[in-house]
Amino acid sequence: MLIVGELINSSRKPIAQAIEARDEAFLKDLAVKQVEAGANLVDVNCAVALDREPEVMEWLVGIIQEVVNVPLCIDSPNAAALEAGLARHKGKAMINSITGEKKRLEGTLPLVVKYKPWVVALCMDDAGMPNSAEDRIRVADNLVSALVEAGVPEEDIYLDPLIKPVGVSATAGIEVLEATRALRKKYPKVHVICGLTNISHGLPVRKVLNRAFAVMCVEAGMDAFIVDPLDRHLMSLLVAARALAGQDQNCLQYIKAARAGKLVAE
């Protein structure tokens, strides 16, 4: 299971302020803390910088790689910012994200060919946000075809089925689980990833919904998560979910996590 630490995202106010102020110490500390808590990659997003996003991304990638040894997930809808981050990044990076939207795909595919990153591919296209499992699978088919045709190994593709708030649509969760099951069956080498927090948008005590949905996603076959790794309850439940889904023979990873004091119940 792959954990992408989501906290360095300028949609969060303290991060936007730290980026504005070029507060290296704060941002570096947050990267280190996420890796210590179990993040396998660290997401970096500086959309707040607007038209200066490419130069800020270059700076952000540079300072974060000074302190962590894991790959970064360069997070922007903007091809210029992705390229600035990729060019600065040492080693193989992840990009978040491409979509099936014609213009965006044409803009990012050359970067994928040039830098060979792991690719988060959102299951949406010019028809807009998906409204069913079938919508997602149709877009995923197109994305996988386009990426494979461009020479991307299936193992480097992370499909994001896109999560909508369950407070808006009662089937929001089920659609994603259904799409995940179908995609893992259809493309066993391709990964399925998601950012969890949108599921609980607009509802109270959001962490409880995020955690329960993470458990369901593991059982459906999702194998990568863009999450807050400092949420120890969430991380504990993810380890347990793997064991329960038959993905942790003899529960060895679970027992190891328990012995390391990483599992919390209270």
Next chain:
Amino acid sequence: MLIVGELINSSRKPIAQAIEARDEAFLKDLAVKQVEAGANLVDVNCAVALDREPEVMEWLVGIIQEVVNVPLCIDSPNAAALEAGLARHKGKAMINSITGEKKRLEGTLPLVVKYKPWVVALCMDDAGMPNSAEDRIRVADNLVSALVEAGVPEEDIYLDPLIKPVGVSATAGIEVLEATRALRKKYPKVHVICGLTNISHGLPVRKVLNRAFAVMCVEAGMDAFIVDPLDRHLMSLLVAARALAGQDQNCLQYIKAARAGKLVAE
């Protein structure tokens, strides 16, 4: 969703002691606390009493019904103890449990006909513990047939797929989820119930595994749980799981629970 509070069970040492000492105040308090925490029924088990189990069960049912207004779940493999509890119980009770074992079924079916309780039916028979989803479905078919033939409405049947420790078999969780999905599809009116704790038997930080498995079970269609209702994290995750599984239109129950301060994240 039906919650059966599991705490008054003499396999737990403080309960065994309280039963031995006929400590009414302690047992009554535990019943009240479970109902306040959301239990829809309260399980009563006094297997510790051995050959005096019937008389102790009669006493236990009597004192607990003095303080709670919910039905009790009379929990014993012993037909004489079940009958003593049923005879003493005011209103419709639940019994836990019958099985497909020929002798046990023959012993308990007359009680079911006479007292018309809700019936927890364990998916095991004289062939022993089930080893696959198919085993469970085969036994469930026999149990549902026998109960319906005896005049039990399908709505009164709670099939328990029987949970084995995931530390012993990596597929222990998956088998139960698969059986639950199949049983809910085959018998839409019949309920599926389980006691969660066996899943984590022998493993550390058991509550984390129990909670994650509860979430998966809800998604698979399980609609009744024999659990510790004082575990607020578990109860919170169950409410969230219902919303995520599309069983809580507009998340109204979720929002209501949040407003009542019943959902905990930390």
